[in-house]
Amino acid sequence: MTSIRRCYPAVRYAPTDSTFAFHATLSPRQQTDLTHDYTKPNLTAMPNFSLEGKVALVTGAAYGIGLAIAKALAGAGAKIAFNCSRPTTLQRGLDAYRELGIPVRGYLCDVTDEKAVAEMVADIEATLGSVDILVNNAGIIKRIPMEEMAAEDFRRVVDIDLVGPFICSKAVIPGMIRKGHGKIINICSMMSELGRETVSAYAAAKGGLKMLTRNIASEYGHYNIQCNGIGPGYIATEQTAPLRERQPDGSRHPFDSFIIAKTPAERWGTPADLEGPAVFLASEASDFVNGHILYVDGGILAYIGKQP
Numbered sequence: 001m002t003s004i005r006r007c008y009p010a011v012r013y014a015p016t017d018s019t020f021a022f023h024a025t026l027s028p029r030q031q032t033d034l035t036h037d038y039t040k041p042n043l044t045a046m047p048n049f050s051l052e053g054k055v056a057l058v059t060g061a062a063y064g065i066g067l068a069i070a071k072a073l074a075g076a077g078a079k080i081a082f083n084c085s086r087p088t089t090l091q092r093g094l095d096a097y098r099e100l101g102i103p104v105r106g107y108l109c110d111v112t113d114e115k116a117v118a119e120m121v122a123d124i125e126a127t128l129g130s131v132d133i134l135v136n137n138a139g140i141i142k143r144i145p146m147e148e149m150a151a152e153d154f155r156r157v158v159d160i161d162l163v164g165p166f167i168c169s170k171a172v173i174p175g176m177i178r179k180g181h182g183k184i185i186n187i188c189s190m191m192s193e194l195g196r197e198t199v200s201a202y203a204a205a206k207g208g209l210k211m212l213t214r215n216i217a218s219e220y221g222h223y224n225i226q227c228n229g230i231g232p233g234y235i236a237t238e239q240t241a242p243l244r245e246r247q248p249d250g251s252r253h254p255f256d257s258f259i260i261a262k263t264p265a266e267r268w269g270t271p272a273d274l275e276g277p278a279v280f281l282a283s284e285a286s287d288f289v290n291g292h293i294l295y296v297d298g299g300i301l302a303y304i305g306k307q308p
């Protein structure tokens with residue numbers, strides 16, 4: 001009991017007269033937060049991971065990481081909307097959700113088009129309800145040595161991977177403020193922390209996305225909006241397929257072997273590896289986690305690398 005008490009500031013666990021006097025000076029939401037009596041821990045209770053009744057928009061969720069995250073949020077009870085920028089991809093996504101038995105609203109909407117994003121969010125509000133959870137997942141990469149890269153290519157990557165999350169977040173934040181809560185999850189990258197050859201634009205965008213995450217948390221935390229990032233390690237999707245292509249002699253791609261050696265888990269991640277972290281960051285269980293980047297990388301960032 002003593003150790004539980006030590007974990008919380010005094011006003012949170014001591015239901016004394018002075019505590020109630022302190023409540024009176026706080027907003028209704030803060031008062032509600034303080035009603036929990038930490039002197040009586042319910043050892044059988046789980047934190048609330050349920051997303052029952054929540055509305056989630058996952059951008060670029062026709063396949064790959066976005067689809068896996070949307071599936072997990074649906075499994076936890078959320079109603080799902082997704083978008084992508086190409087008609088063939090939209091159809092592919094709609095087919096995938098139908099096969100999974102997940103009701104979904106799919107939109108053809110480029111995340112860089114501010115007007116289209118605003119219209120999509122308005123339609124989601126009118127049909128499913130206002131967005132409680134936004135996952136900024138849509139993204140592209142161009143692997144081009146920097147001295148050969150056209151500024152136009154650099155701008156396109158930054159536009160989709162960084163300006164897109166700004167536009168989508170901006171579109172849902174007013175509804176979250178009205179509702180009194182909201183969760184924004186930005187899909188970052190190893191390249192939010194590390195650089196490597198050929199990915200200058202992607203690294204610049206994903207590094208920027210990490211800081212956009214912290215800034216949204218800072219600017220809107222007092223509205224009970226949590227904005228966190230997930231930083232996937234190397235995940236086997238179509239985006240990374242060229243890095244895993246078998247060599248003509250059937251052996252592994254050198255980059256594939258490099259990643260296995262760089263990852264303490266000694267494997268590539270799968271989209272499913274991101275499901276639990278996404279549900280956690282979308283749920284009440286993470287209500288005091290804000291501006292954090294949760295790296296889901298099999299240990300890459302912790303590891304100095306295999307000794308020769």
Ligand code: NAP
Nearest residue numbers: 060062064065084085086089110111138139232235237239
């Ligand atoms: P993916 O397989 O290439 O899927 C990307 C999705 O984004 C597609 O549905 C795509 O559909 C959509 N998209 C692309 N441009 C868009 C735009 N302008 N507007 C709307 N949607 C757009 O990628 P992934 O590997 O699943 O990665 C998903 C996210 O995780 C990306 O942000 C990526 O950078 C990040 N990430 C991936 C890895 C990895 O190892 N795979 C690791 C770290 C982070 P359309 O083409 O139809 O638009």
Ligand code: GCO
Nearest residue numbers: 141189190191232233234240
């Ligand atoms: C690359 C990769 C990466 C990953 C991912 C790592 O070319 O290095 O595509 O950037 O996709 O973002 O976390």
